[in-house]
Amino acid sequence: MTDIVIPTGLWDAEVTPEGIVSNWFYADGTKVAKGDVVAEIMVEKSTFDIEAPADGVLSRSVAKDGVIRPGTVIGHVNAG
């Protein structure tokens, strides 16, 4: 099981501590490949793509519009 983690340093978290998951691009329980853009997050009006860290089955733990910070685990990829 590999965590999908919001990276540190994407934006200045001192200024804007929180963002949201603005889109999931794969349904819960579907297969993804390492490097697939699985989610999009929004901080202020900037968006960032989040990639799958491994091949496997996606398990989402933060819903669309859910709050994220640097280091937040938004889901997992479970190796099939």
Place this chain on the structure above:
Amino acid sequence: MTSNRILPVSRAMSEAIAEEMRADPSVFVMGEDIGTYGGIFGATGGLLDEFGEARVRDTPISETGFISAGVGAAMSGMRPIVELMFVDFFGVCMDAIYNLAAKNTYFSGGNYKVPMVIMTATGGGYSDAGQHSQTLHGTFAHLPGLKVVAPSNAYDAKGLMTAAIRDDNPVMFMFHKGLQGLAWMASPDAAATVVPEDAYEIPFGQASVLREGKDVTIVTLSMMVHKAMEAAEALAKDGVEAEVIDLRTIVPLDRETILNSVAKTGRLLVVDEDYRSFGLTGEIIAGVAEHDPTLFKAPPRRLAVPDVPIPYSRPLEQFIMPDAAAIAEAARASLG
């Protein structure tokens, strides 16, 4: 390659554009904030990084200048995609659109093609006032020489964009802001769909029957498709089976699908977010009446924005905008 991706309309559009740019060096994009920003409604995200400033060109705020330039480029062998940020801004560049792009093939006796896509954001519902919230499907569909498309979901948006770029005629690609799947604007869940990664075309002039029913035909497009589907769900609970037709293309119009449906149901409701008078809703009803008025078991109905500027006030805007409840009510009324 995985094929279970669920993309919002904005990313489906940018993917279609990117694939055509890879395949054809004559395709390029220009418009306001379409480069670094990726388009204020996300339709050109990622293109600047991949293709560079020569093919993804941020323009000054002069629609007159850059849409005219697009016409010239198209007539000189390029395939430009030009973004008119809000359709409401058409006033300053309408000469380029309807006297140049729409007519130059005709004026030149077919010696010049104008393979140009004008993509433009439509629709309201988020308090952006009367010069940023119009839909104007009818304004462009009325003018000979333009093809006009208005998708309701990501799958159709990618297929229609690919077809638009490959078409040798000018195409107005009218996308609704509220369907783009942007982080800062709510979008119906059904607007984001599974989108194949490879390029595909959706042929113009083919409507889509999204829901079959025997009691009443609801013809609509763009954002109103989602409101109509919600209304159809509510009607089904009362035992009323509505058939919902998503036009997808306005010009050319799939009259056959509409006629076949009305022949079955005998009742027609046309729903559009554009203004009511002299527009798309009336044209569709007239088309059926001209073909065979005896198809109607009840007077046809239309639901659209009343002939007033779109209000800034949220309660007033919501009052004038067709919603699922109003669509269901109009459908019930046609059943008598």
